[in-house]
Amino acid sequence: MFTPTPLLPLILLGLTPLTSGAPTTASSSDDCDLSPRAATYWQPKPNSTLRWDYSLAQGPTTGFKASDGSSSSTVDVWGLDLFDTSKETIAALQKQGKKVVCYFSAGSYEEWRSDASSFPKSTLGNNLSGWAGERWLDVRASSVRSIMTKRIALAASKGCNAVDPDNVDGYNNKPGFPLTQTDAVNYVTFLADQAHAKGLASGLKNGAEIVSRVVGKVDYAVNEQCVEYGECASWQPFIKAGKPVFHVEYPKGDDVNNNKAVSAATKKKVCQNAGAKGFNTIIKNMNLDGWIQFC
C-alpha cells in the first residue's frame, strides 16, 4: 500500500476525501508515461464516534429513532443497495455530509437484478443456502468480472463513495466451483483496483481467512457476526492498518425481525467484545431493514 506522507494530516480527518497515489500499473501501450496517475477516493479511518447503518432492505430510513434516542440523521456512513438507491438519494445524503457505500453481490448471481441475464450459464453454481434466488458465481470467469466492472461503473455514475462487494468468500461454502482463498484474494484485489480506477473506495466483506492478504489493497472491512462466531480478532489487522471495520451483529437471530431493543446483557456482549476493539459495531435485524441499535 502506498500512503503519500504529505497527505497524512488529511487522512487523519477521516471523512475528508483526498488525493492519493494510485498503485502504478504499467500500461502496455504507453510505457513511457511517467506522470503519476492520481486517483481520488474516500479513505475512511477508524473513528469510534462515527455511526454507520447497513440499510440494504429499506434505504436511508429518514425519521427513524433508535432505542438510544439517536435518529437516522446521526448516521455518518450509509451502506445502501447499489441497484435500489437512486443517484438523487445519494446526492441528498452527501449534501448533508454523509458518505454512501454501495452494496452489490460480487460473488453471487441474484435472479432479480436488472443485469441478471448477462451471466453465462457456465458461471452459475450452487444455490446459496438460505437466500432464495441466489447462486454462487465462478468469480474466476472474465465474463463475471466484466459484469462487476459495469456494476462498479454504475456505482461511480450514481456518485457512491465506495462499493461493498459481497459474497467474495465462496471458498468457505459449496459454490459448485473449486474456489480457493487465493481465488478470493485475486478477486477482491481485482474489485478494489476497478473501484479505485473509478474514484471509489472498496472493502472486504466477511472472508476472515484472507484479511492479512488483502488488508493492504482495500480501504475498509464490513464484518457480519464476528462476535457470534468468535472471530473478531481476525479483523484487527484493519484497525492496525488505520482502516475501519464496519461491524454488524444480529443477536435476535435469523428470523426475529422486530423493532424491539435487545437486552442490556446482549448489548454488552455485542458491544464490548474484546476482539472487536476499535470497530464500528451496530445491532440490526438480519434482513437489514430500518431497525438499528447503536453501541
Ligand SMILES: *[C@@H]1O[C@H](CO)[C@@H](O)[C@H](O)[C@H]1NC(C)=O
Ligand atoms: C469521527 O466521526 C465524527 C462523526 O462523523 C466526526 O464528527 C469526527 O470529526 C470524526 N473524527 C475524526 C478524527 O475524523
Ligand SMILES: *[C@@H]1O[C@H](CO)[C@@H](O)[C@H](O)[C@H]1NC(C)=O
Ligand atoms: C435452487 O433454487 C431454485 C429457486 O431459486 C430452485 O428452483 C431449485 O430447485 C434449487 N436447486 C437446488 C439443487 O436446490
